[in-house]
Amino acid sequence: MKLREASALKQGEGAFNLSNYEEVSKQFSWDTIHPQFSWHRTNKVNMAYECIDRHVEDGYGEKIALIYMNGHFKETHTFSNLKKKTDEWGYLLKSQGVKKGDRVFVFLPKHPDCYIAVLAAIKIGAIVGPLFEAFMEEAIFDRMYDCEASVLITNEELLQRVPVSKLPHLQSIYITDNIEHPIAKSIPKLVEEVSVNGEIVEWVDLNDGMIIHYTSGSTGKPKGVLHAHRVMIQQYQTGQWVLDLKEDDVYWCTAHPGWVTGSSYGIFAPWLNRATIVVHGGRFDAKEWFEVLERTGVTVWYSAPTAFRLLMDKSDLIPDYSFSLRHILSVGEPLNPEVITWGVEKLNLQIHDTWWMTETGAQLIVNLPSAKIKPGSMGRPIPGIKAAIIDEEGNTVHPYELGLLAIKKGWPSMMKEIWKNEEKYHSYFVGDWYISGDLAYMDEEGYIFFQGRNDDMINSSGERIGPFEVESKLIEHQAVLEAAVIGKPDRVRGEIVKAFIVLAEGYEETEELKKEIQTFVRNKLSAHAMPREIEILRELPKTQISGKILRRALREDKDVDRGTDTVDGGTGPTSVA
Numbered sequence: 001m002k003l004r005e006a007s008a009l010k011q012g013e014g015a016f017n018l019s020n021y022e023e024v025s026k027q028f029s030w031d032t033i034h035p036q037f038s039w040h041r042t043n044k045v046n047m048a049y050e051c052i053d054r055h056v057e058d059g060y061g062e063k064i065a066l067i068y069m070n071g072h073f074k075e076t077h078t079f080s081n082l083k084k085k086t087d088e089w090g091y092l093l094k095s096q097g098v099k100k101g102d103r104v105f106v107f108l109p110k111h112p113d114c115y116i117a118v119l120a121a122i123k124i125g126a127i128v129g130p131l132f133e134a135f136m137e138e139a140i141f142d143r144m145y146d147c148e149a150s151v152l153i154t155n156e157e158l159l160q161r162v163p164v165s166k167l168p169h170l171q172s173i174y175i176t177d178n179i180e181h182p183i184a185k186s187i188p189k190l191v192e193e194v195s196v197n198g199e200i201v202e203w204v205d206l207n208d209g210m211i212i213h214y215t216s217g218s219t220g221k222p223k224g225v226l227h228a229h230r231v232m233i234q235q236y237q238t239g240q241w242v243l244d245l246k247e248d249d250v251y252w253c254t255a256h257p258g259w260v261t262g263s264s265y266g267i268f269a270p271w272l273n274r275a276t277i278v279v280h281g282g283r284f285d286a287k288e289w290f291e292v293l294e295r296t297g298v299t300v301w302y303s304a305p306t307a308f309r310l311l312m313d314k315s316d317l318i319p320d321y322s323f324s325l326r327h328i329l330s331v332g333e334p335l336n337p338e339v340i341t342w343g344v345e346k347l348n349l350q351i352h353d354t355w356w357m358t359e360t361g362a363q364l365i366v367n368l369p370s371a372k373i374k375p376g377s378m379g380r381p382i383p384g385i386k387a388a389i390i391d392e393e394g395n396t397v398h399p400y401e402l403g404l405l406a407i408k409k410g411w412p413s414m415m416k417e418i419w420k421n422e423e424k425y426h427s428y429f430v431g432d433w434y435i436s437g438d439l440a441y442m443d444e445e446g447y448i449f450f451q452g453r454n455d456d457m458i459n460s461s462g463e464r465i466g467p468f469e470v471e472s473k474l475i476e477h478q479a480v481l482e483a484a485v486i487g488k489p490d491r492v493r494g495e496i497v498k499a500f501i502v503l504a505e506g507y508e509e510t511e512e513l514k515k516e517i518q519t520f521v522r523n524k525l526s527a528h529a530m531p532r533e534i535e536i537l538r539e540l541p542k543t544q545i546s547g548k549i550l551r552r553a554l555r556e557d558k559d560v561d562r563g564t565d566t567v568d569g570g571t572g573p574t575s576v577a
């Protein structure tokens with residue numbers, strides 16, 4: 001059965017001229033996007049098909065889909081090549097009994113294999129759970145256990161961090177290495193043996209589950225945000241409107257697919273629009289990043305303020321390179337006006353801020369390429385999205401008045417559910433409004449200015465960190481009696497994780513002990529959750545009635561009992577990072 005006619009989805013088809021933002025916002029309806037996907041003709045759809053197979057059918061098989069760079073190593077993959085690989089990996093999973101809706105976790109570094117694994121799982125109708133490559137044992141366990149993952153695709157090195165024996169639902173492990181392994185099956189070896197036959201694509205409904213990202217809240221463990229295949233509608237459209245992707249663009253999103261930016265805008269939006277994507281393996285290194293920009297000829301670049309701030313410090317290197325950039329975007333944390341100025345001065349381009357969340361699945365508030373930028377503002381809602389600043393009762397507040405940033409329910413990429421937690425899902429809504437948890441104000445032209453969070457969540461380098469998760473880990477260390485964690489403002493990272501600790505009896509404050517506690521969190525949870533600063537207190541400030549930790553007092557440095565019996569007049573914060 002052929003599920004869609006060739007060339008149904010063309011570049012620019014259905015695109016609106018956004019130079020008249022107000023007019024388009026009035027007229028636009030998401031329904032106008034539906035006919036562009038196979039779903040319209042058949043009632044069935046599949047994200048992997050729309051991202052890869054469709055382009056091969058339309059005659060773009062030899063187009064470069066992915067450029068991979070790691071140090072001096074560079075390789076390319078065409079859409080045909082990715083179709084073949086996702087078919088092979090998908091067939092293999094299917095032939096081993098993986099079914100629609102099963103949770104397949106992918107724990108791989110930023111490497112083509114990670115992208116192939118994610119799309120192969122989606123192709124056969126599974127729900128994919130991509131894990132950030134820096135996660136350690138506990139972070140991996142929490143996610144895979146909650147999700148009852150039955151399949152894991154990883155490599156030999158990362159498999160060592162997976163607590164396999166504690167995961168009762170895990171049935172099979174596949175590694176991308178070409179070796180024999182005592183507990184894992186080697187994908188390259190299995191692929192040598194299979195000959196793909198039959199249809200690999202599992203045709204699903206727009207509202208069937210597709211990808212799950214765990215994200216931190218201010219309380220409890222990370223929650224599984226499940227997105228359905230319908231996210232494609234908004235990701236495709238914002239790929240055109242916001243990323244401004246054109247036929248010949250080389251596009252680089254610097255996020256790992258374990259974060260929502262790295263999947264929504266690192267895989268889906270660019271490939272739905274048939275762009276060539278760049279994948280850079282390895283850690284952040286300013287010189288290497290400039291090399292990636294030059295050697296792959298990146299034209300559209302999506303990154304985060306922390307990365308831009310780190311690159312600002314290495315601006316003297318820029319004249320050594322020749323870039324092809326024409327559009328730059330930012331997400332994840334407030335974009336400081338001085339970073340925009342830096343972009344204009346050093347790269348000759350304005351950096352366009354965008355705002356959205358794991359839960360929203362795609363961009364909602366943005367600076368469109370053709371619109372005026374007001375530095376300090378995240379921009380305006382895209383057509384099809386209604387945003388407002390409201391008070392606790394749900395009433396819209398006046399321009400410039402601080403309130404809760406809320407979005408009118410009903411956009412295509414809204415999360416499908418919070419995994420096994422209906423109550424949490426419903427807690428996001430007040431009437432027709434989705435409440436983001438961000439505080440903001442709007443000016444009279446509809447530009448929105450981010451002012452902070454309404455809760456205790458920490459945003460360090462654009463990564464969302466729940467204080468509870470770090471505190472729970474800290475108190476597992478035998479020297480820690482009690483712990484409270486806050487975000488402390490930081491020039492480069494936006495915020496850093498700072499921990500206040502009350503030591504257990506018999507422990508003395510020393511630099512070694514603080515370092516040991518930091519390493520403990522880094523090795524058990526992940527590097528980004530590690531408190532870069534630890535301060536020892538005699539007691540934590542708490543509410544009188546319920547005894548809840550008053551993180552706000554710690555942030556504001558009020559009622560903090562540092563004790564009086566310490567040498568040199570108090571312990572004071574010590575940055576050991």
Ligand code: PRX
Pocket residue numbers: 215260261330331332333334335353354355356357358359378436437438450452453459462463464
């Ligand atoms: O506080 C806002 C901040 O990041 C939160 C969402 O985090 P996460 O789900 O990890 O998704 C990040 C990338 C989509 C938001 O509630 N945030 C995101 N974008 C911006 C931002 N804060 C300020 N400016 C932004 N552009």
